[in-house]
Structures are given as structure tokens and as C-alpha cells.
Amino acid sequence: MAFHVEGLVAIVVFYLAILAVGIWAAWKTKNTGSEGDRSEAIIVGGRDIGLLVGGFTMTATWVGGGYINGTAEAVYVPDYGLAWAQAPIGYSLSLILGGLFFAKPMRSKGYVTMLDPFQQLYGKRMGGLLFIPALMGEMFWAAAIFSALGATISVIIDINVNISVIISALIATMYTLVGGLYSVAYTDVVQLFCIFLGLWISVPFAMSHPAVTDIGLTAVHQVYQAPWLGSINSLDIYTWLDNFFLLTLGGIPWQAYFQRVLSSSSATYAQVLSFLAAFGCLVMAIPAVLIGAIGASTAWNQTEYGVPDPKTKKEADMILPIVLQYLCPVYISFFGLGAVSAAVMSSADSSILSASSMFARNIYQLSFRQNVRQYREIVWVMRITVLLFGASATAMALLASSVYGLWYLSSDLVYIIIFPQLLCVLFIKGTNTYGAIAGYLFGLVLRITGGEPYLYLQPLIFYPGWYQDDNNLYIQRFPFKTLAMLTSFFTNVIVSYLAKYLFESGTLPPKLDFLDAVVARYSREHMDKATLVKSDNIVLNELAPVNPRHSLTLSSTFTNKEAFNYVDSSPELSNTEDN
16 A cells, blocks of 8 residues: 555644644633632633533543444444444433433532542542542543554555554643643544544445445345344343443443533533533434445445455454545545544543543542642643653553453443442442442452453353353353442442441441541541532532531431532521631
8 A cells, every 4th residue: 555645644734733722722721710720720621611612522522433433343343233333322321311310419519520529428548449440441441542543544544553643642642731621622622523524524425436335225135244234132132231231321430521521610511511412422423334334335346455355354443444445535535534533532632631630639639638739739740640641541552452452341340330339429328438348349359250352351250141252262141240330339338338337336346447437437538528629619509518527426427418418508608617
């Protein structure tokens, strides 16, 4: 394949445009608010992200390289098809559920990151434990999509994969470094527009290629391969449901999502943004589905691609760039390449910013430097971690042979560990650190012992319906991931109430409450709301009052009212409590 100078020029122009928008947004951040608000301006954009920009950035966070490429691949691969392309419906439902149940309580309490309520209720140690799967999910996700971008660019313009990955990562890291959420949000607007325009321009040209059969015919009839609508065998229904629940429920507890929720100007806006993004995800999936269907409807021996076809060459994961390269005119394929690049960068920058935000606030500031008053220090910690996490994701994309396997496992941990913990901390009164730790460990053990084929990790527990594939890997048909999630949830609740009963009944002496979770409920380990939010970030009628900490009796300490009740507070009441 010849080196395409035009393609390289198109990519350079696109990257420079994105960088210019990111730098402009960084300048806007610098001139917005006081120095004391600088760290929160970077993390949550000063809480003034509007509906238009907010809707674009929340949609672009989900519509990434994995979303676009993965949807096209699922539709193209025989025996899977559209029936197994679960990401569009799963992520859209995830955003709807997030808007209905999670956005309002999180935004109305004025949290800054997703981990704030965990540290408030369970303490800084538990917050640190939950940071691990959250960080793994963000980092491996960024590495996986950087890897996908490198392969995509190499297919179309024949440039070295490593160079394309490094340059893309540098651009995304640079504007995230200088501008934080403002840069990420405003570049997302440009990137989402490029995704929509680039893919939709490519579809008509690819569909009109002489080697492509009518996709309406190949949807239900076998022509070159099985119909691309796909089907779900009765033996695979539980696997399908397990993956569907993982996408739908496991798509909620991500810092990248809550960063947009918490940047909204009000709790109602946060809900509306979620619903707008759900609609956006469905719309943006349509061209990817069509490209996958076109790939399944093509006689590849009649194209320059030749024989065998992509699935035989084990290049099914690259079906989207292959369709752009071989079924579209050269100049059109460059538009599509820009769309894929935009999709990747719009997700990678969000993941890098999310990871650095959680570290700077929940690990550095709230765990080690609670008394810091120099917000410039927190800003510099964020900048350093953006560089470190960006470099780490790039290194994993270049060096790791199973980045996608690592991401699958880490996203499972987000679903199995963080989601049930989030349910408990927001909606179940009475859970405590003992239950949280037990649920964390039970969920982790059940997931690891279930095995992971992508990492060649053999299972220790063989659930009903397991089988061995052609590569001697053990495949679990049983929905063990959802079982692990439910086990983690119920373990948290049961152990929490058991610990509460044992300490309050006197069965266990107070000195054994070494985590200060029941008897010594109000301790330095559990941070006051005042350390998590500032009253000027949210209006008074959205701020739950903080009860004075005078009594340490068992009946009054295990109430958790400040974490669950939505009580309007007057200015007089707030002033009294602040004093």
C-alpha cells in the first residue's frame, strides 16, 4: 500500500484544529472564576456547562473508537450480527437510568467526583480501594482505544502504528493538561460533529459500490455469509443477558459520566443531559451499523482487498476502516478516518481527565492533604497525573498484547464492585465500611474465579453450561458476572446490618469497631460534608443540612441522615450549622 500524503495532511489539519479549540477552551478556563475555584473549574468546569455543550460532551464520551468500531464489527461478524451489537441500546439505557436515579442525588449534594460519597460514608480507606477498579477501567479503556486508532490509521494511510498512537495521545493529553474539563467539553463538540459528518458522508459511497449487494436482502438471506441481523441461540441467551446488564448497569458508575453530571449548572440539567446523550448514542450508532452491514454484503473478491475476506483474515475488528479504504473514494475515506480519530480522542481525553481528577481530589487532597488551602497545588497534581496517566495509557497501547482483555476485566470490576457500592451509598440506609469491604472482596473473588478468555485466565469455578472452545479456553455461559454483582450488593447490606446489630446490642465491645464504622461513627476517618462540598457551589435548598456532632450514642450515630435525606435548609439553619 502506498503512503498517502493527502491522508496525512488531512489528519494533521484535523489534529491542529482540535488542539486550537482545546487551547482556546483552556484560555476560557483561565479567565473564568477566581484562583480558589481553579481546581474545581478544571474538574467540573465551574459547574456552568450548558445543555448544548454538555449534551455534546456526554455523548462524545460514550461514542468512542470502541463504540464505533465495535458496533460495526458486531454487525459484520457471522453468527453474531445486529442482535449482538448491544452497545448502542445498552449505553443508551445506561444513560437513561443514570439520569432517572443517579444524576439528581449526586449533583444536588454538590460532589466533585464520583468517589466523594464513598469517602464521606465509608472513609478514605474504602475510597482508596474503590479508586483501584475505577482507575483500571479508565486507563485500560484509554489504552484500548489508542490501540484501535493506531491500527485504523495504519490501514488507511499506511503510517507506522506506533507513531500514530503517540501523536494522537500527545494531542489529547496536551489540551486536557492545559484546560481540563473545559477543553475536553469544547473539543468534544467539534469531534462529535466530525464523527457524524465523516461517517454519514462515507455510507452512501460505500453502499453504492458495485461489489455491495442490497443490505436489505443480506439482512435476512444468506448471500456471502449469514444474515447480518443475527440471532440469539437458546444456549447463549444467558450470556447475552449477562453482557446486556453489564453494559446497562455497569455503564453508570464511571467518573467520565459523573464528571459531566457534576459539571451541570443544576440537578435538573444533569438529568436532561443524560437523556440527550442517550438519544445521541443511538443516533451516532446508525452509520456504524450500516457500515457493518455493508461489510457483510460485500463480495470482497471483486474489490482491491481481494481474497480471503476480512473475517477469514481475522481482520473483522477492522471492518470499519477496511470499508472506508476499499469501498469509498480516497478523499471520502479520509473524511471517515477523521471521524474515527475524533471518536477515539473524544473518549481518550475523558478517561485521562477522569483518572487524574479522582487521584488529585480523592487520593491526594482528601486522603493525604485534607488541610491544603493552596488550590494551585491541587491543580499541579492534576496536571502531573494527566501526563502520567496519558503516558501510561500510551505505553499500554504500544506494549500490551491484550489491552482489550484487560479492559474487559476492569470494566467487569466496575460493574461488579462499584455499581453495587454506589447503590448502597445512595439508596440503602445503614450500610457501613464493614459491609462495603466484604462486598468488595466477595465480588472480586467471584469475578476472578470465573475466568477471562481474553487474558487466557482459566476459571476456578465452573458454572452450569460451561464449555471448551477450539483454543482449549473455558467459556462460561452462566451469567456469573451478574451473579457476582448481586452477591456483592447483598453481602454489603447483610454484613453492614450484622455489624450494626452486633455492636449496638453489645455482643461485640466498642473497642472492636476498629474501622470506626458503627460505634465511633463520627470520627476523623469519615470526612465531614464541609470537606467534600462548598456551600457556594450549590443553592441552599439543594444542600442537605449537616447535623451537629455532639452525641456519640448508638441510637444517634448510626442514622446516616446527612447522606440520604433531601431536606431543604434555610440560610439561617445553614449559618447556624456552619458555626
